[in-house]
Amino acid sequence: MPIYLDHSATTPLDPTVLETMLPFFSQHYGNSKAVHAFGREADRAVERARASVATLLNCAPNEVVFTSGGTESDNLALRGPAQFARTEGRPITLITGPVEHHAISLTARHLVETLGATLRIVPVDHFGRVAPDDLRAALDNLPAGGLALVSLIHTNNEIGTRSDIAALAAVAHEHGALFHTDAVQSGGYLALDVPALGVDMLSLSSHKFYGPKGAGVLVLGDGVPFLTSTSGASHEDGRRAGTHNVPGIVGTAAALEYVRANMDVHNAHLTRLRERLVSGILEQVPDAELTGHPTDRLPGHASFVFQGIESTMLLMHLDQHGIAASSGSACKVGNPKPSALLGALGYGPEWTLGGLRLSLGFHTTEDEIDTVLDVLPGIVERVRKLHAVSLS
Numbered sequence: 001m002p003i004y005l006d007h008s009a010t011t012p013l014d015p016t017v018l019e020t021m022l023p024f025f026s027q028h029y030g031n032s033k034a035v036h037a038f039g040r041e042a043d044r045a046v047e048r049a050r051a052s053v054a055t056l057l058n059c060a061p062n063e064v065v066f067t068s069g070g071t072e073s074d075n076l077a078l079r080g081p082a083q084f085a086r087t088e089g090r091p092i093t094l095i096t097g098p099v100e101h102h103a104i105s106l107t108a109r110h111l112v113e114t115l116g117a118t119l120r121i122v123p124v125d126h127f128g129r130v131a132p133d134d135l136r137a138a139l140d141n142l143p144a145g146g147l148a149l150v151s152l153i154h155t156n157n158e159i160g161t162r163s164d165i166a167a168l169a170a171v172a173h174e175h176g177a178l179f180h181t182d183a184v185q186s187g188g189y190l191a192l193d194v195p196a197l198g199v200d201m202l203s204l205s206s207h208k209f210y211g212p213k214g215a216g217v218l219v220l221g222d223g224v225p226f227l228t229s230t231s232g233a234s235h236e237d238g239r240r241a242g243t244h245n246v247p248g249i250v251g252t253a254a255a256l257e258y259v260r261a262n263m264d265v266h267n268a269h270l271t272r273l274r275e276r277l278v279s280g281i282l283e284q285v286p287d288a289e290l291t292g293h294p295t296d297r298l299p300g301h302a303s304f305v306f307q308g309i310e311s312t313m314l315l316m317h318l319d320q321h322g323i324a325a326s327s328g329s330a331c332k333v334g335n336p337k338p339s340a341l342l343g344a345l346g347y348g349p350e351w352t353l354g355g356l357r358l359s360l361g362f363h364t365t366e367d368e369i370d371t372v373l374d375v376l377p378g379i380v381e382r383v384r385k386l387h388a389v390s391l392s
Contacts (some may be wrong), residue, residue: 002322006300008157008185008359009326013251014210020254021212023249027268033235034245049253053217056256057202059194065218070184070205073218074103077180077201077242080226081149082111083172087227091146092117095138095172097153098344099128101182104151118143122152123365126345127293128161132171134158139175144151148177154192155185156201158341159292160356162190169198169319178224184208184216189267189298200224204256205369206248211255211364215248246382266362270300273360273369277302280373285380291345291355302361305347306380309354313387317379323372326357 024045030038032046037143046066054061067073082092094108094117111117122130122138130152142148155162169179180201183192190208194202201224206215220239232241250343258265278290287307306314311327318325338352357374 002324003371004324005358005364005368005372006324006326007361007364008027008208008298008357010207011188011208011210011361012257012363013212014258015256017211017251017254021247021251023251028246032246033233042244045246046244046249049249054255056260057192057194058196059219060222063194063219063221063353065088065220065239066252067216067240068214068217068245069131069207070101070182070203071103073102073184073203073216074180074206074219075107075183076220076229078104078107078111078151078205079147079218079229079240080220080225081178082115082117083229084225084227085147086115091143093142093146093148093177094118095120095122095135095148095150095177097124097130099124099156099158099341100151100153101157101184102152104153104182108151109154116134124344127296128156128159128341128345129163130168132164135171136175139172139177141187142175142177145168147220147256148172148175149180149293150177151180151182154183154185154197155190155298155301156292157185158339158355159303159345160185160359161292161296162186162296162298167201169200173198182235185298185301187256189263189270191260191263191302194219194221204252209255209259213247214250215252216247217252221372245256250362262362267299269362269363270360273364273366274300274302276366277358277369277372278362280369281376284373284377288380289351292303298359300364301357302360303355303357305351306354306356306384307343309383310387311353311355313383314354314379317383318376321375321379323375326359327355332380358367359370 028041030042032042050064052062053064085092112119120138122134165181170293172179178200181199184205187204200221202219204217207213230241289305291303342352
């Protein structure tokens with residue numbers, strides 16, 4: 001049987017979540033903004049889901065904006081406040097790190113090009129974390145009367161490290177800056193509490209926690225200046241245009257309820273298997289290192305670098321053995337490129353092509369971990385012999 005170890009990319013839809021969604025495809029299929037009974041039923045479902053998500057995140061229901069996923073949520077979090085500031089003629093300063101998801105880094109660059117925003121990049125340590133003092137330095141000398149917006153990832157998608165977002169948000173607020181965190185990887189494994197984190201905005205994506213694809217959440221705090229970037233039907237209190245994806249919204253709430261109800265049991269299972277996997281790989285594979293923080297990381301996330309290999313070739317060989325994994329690098333077959341993230345962590349060129357991410361799920365078994373440990377050392381040795389990386 002194939003072994004799926006790419007749960008950081010997407011998770012299977014939980015059967016109980018699917019069961020909750022099904023009536024809204026064929027029975028309660030009305031447009032949630034229609035005034036008739038079909039529409040009212042759909043609207044009630046949306047608002048029940050909103051209330052459930054708000055309760056689980058400990059925020060107000062009106063702060064929950066339903067989106068198409070993490071990428072849209074991240075885009076809205078940066079674009080909404082920046083575009084509002086632009087209408088007022090205020091200078092815009094964006095502060096982010098070098099290990100953010102592309103939905104943040106590319107959006108920030110686009111706002112530099114289109115709105116004249118200034119972008120400041122805060123360095124990270126070897127584990128991918130921003131130090132509060134470094135963020136404090138990046139927030140010095142902000143333009144008077146301007147918008148300052150910090151966006152830093154909660155748990156890193158490539159290396160699994162968990163950051164102290166509450167401490168960083170407090171620093172941002174000391175300087176009058178807004179704070180957003182991309183918590184897309186965290187939703188299935190950490191009991192997120194918006195007030196405890198101290199963030200103004202937070203992004204989630206349903207398919208990362210056993211919910212449907214094409215559905216997500218942006219927590220948009222009261223008082224955050226915001227101008228929508230989409231035009232059309234005025235859904236979500238004018239913050240996002242477009243007809244509600246009622247099955248997806250219902251599924252998002254059901255999935256968040258599911259993972260919260262089972263979080264302790266699932267996390268204990270994942271942590272035990274991850275530790276078995278990590279210790280086995282580091283013992284059996286020479287010139288291998290764990291990336292990210294060794295303990296303060298997602299429970300089912302194990303990421304590595306292997307010296308002197310190209311991870312694309314490693315992934316192809318794993319796939320031939322029925323093991324689905326992913327790479328933390330931006331390699332392309334025949335045209336390898338070093339991982340910018342690994343470079344930001346201080347790895348040299350002999351390491352930055354060889355990233356591997358093995359992300360476990362709730363249904364991953366010990367036998368599957370043992371199978372990976374049986375075949376991976378030989379695969380790495382074979383790839384090193386057949387596809388040695390040239391640094392010239």
